[in-house]
Amino acid sequence: MRDTLLLNADGNPLSVAPLSTLTWQESIKLVWLDRINVLEWHEDWQVHSPNHTMTVPSVMMVREFVKQRTNTSFNRTNVYLRDNYICQYCKQMFSHKDLTLDHVIPRSKGGKTKWTNIVSACRKCNNEKASHTHIKPYKEPLEPNFYELVTGVNPIHIDHDIWLKYIKLDESRNKYMKSA
Numbered sequence: 001m002r003d004t005l006l007l008n009a010d011g012n013p014l015s016v017a018p019l020s021t022l023t024w025q026e027s028i029k030l031v032w033l034d035r036i037n038v039l040e041w042h043e044d045w046q047v048h049s050p051n052h053t054m055t056v057p058s059v060m061m062v063r064e065f066v067k068q069r070t071n072t073s074f075n076r077t078n079v080y081l082r083d084n085y086i087c088q089y090c091k092q093m094f095s096h097k098d099l100t101l102d103h104v105i106p107r108s109k110g111g112k113t114k115w116t117n118i119v120s121a122c123r124k125c126n127n128e129k130a131s132h133t134h135i136k137p138y139k140e141p142l143e144p145n146f147y148e149l150v151t152g153v154n155p156i157h158i159d160h161d162i163w164l165k166y167i168k169l170d171e172s173r174n175k176y177m178k179s180a
Contacts, residue, residue, distance in 0.1 A: 003027065004057050005163045007039070009065040013167060019157065027057045037061045040162050058162050072146050076101060080120050082144045088137035089125035098122060104141060106131040115143035 002021035006014050014020035022030070028047060030036040031054070040059040047054055072078055079101060086093050088102070102121035105111030108131050119137045121129070129135045158164060 002157075002159050003042075005059045005160070005166060007059065007061040007166055008068070009062055011061065011166065014062070014066060014068070019167075021159075022060070024056045027060060028054060030060065031057060035063075037063060039166070042160070058160055059166055072144055072149050074115055074143075078144075078149060079115075079118055081149055082115075082141075083120035083139070086120065087122040087125050088119035088139055088141075089121055089129065089135065091138060092122065094120075094122050100126045102126045102129060102137075104137060105133060109133060116141050 002019070003024040004022040004027035006020040006022055008014050024045075024047065027036075031038060038057045038060050040057070041055045042058045043055075045056040047056060077096070080096055080099055084093070085096065085099065087099065099120050100123055101118050102125075103111040103113065104117050104119060107113070111117050119139075119141050121137075158167065
């Protein structure tokens, strides 16, 4: 169970895939040891010991900024993730074993192997395209950042409404999903 949202010192989640959260036990321990700043509390949730009663934190922030990974490795799996396992020519979804990588501008015509020139393609479409340049993918290939790559595939579950104040939602791309 995820009870407490953990934010970096800049106010953003420490990670988005999975969303940085703590159990209520971990969050109480950090508060007790005075190692973290609490921004919000669960108003209706208290825990008791023989000598103390404590409200459970809902949102906490680390005191020192934690540097996060922002780059993405260029590899076959990440291209498939960026393209959501969809052939960029016929728009059909395939398993990884049925996809290939296609150079939009073929190598024979000077095309480079990089994010902006590689797309996912089914075997049939890749063979039909061959070394032609007039056939274009339906979506321009772009280099995704780490955040876009992981959240495009793994929706983030928001367990408590108060967390919405601290997480930037991208409604147009359905990046976050509130859990039931």
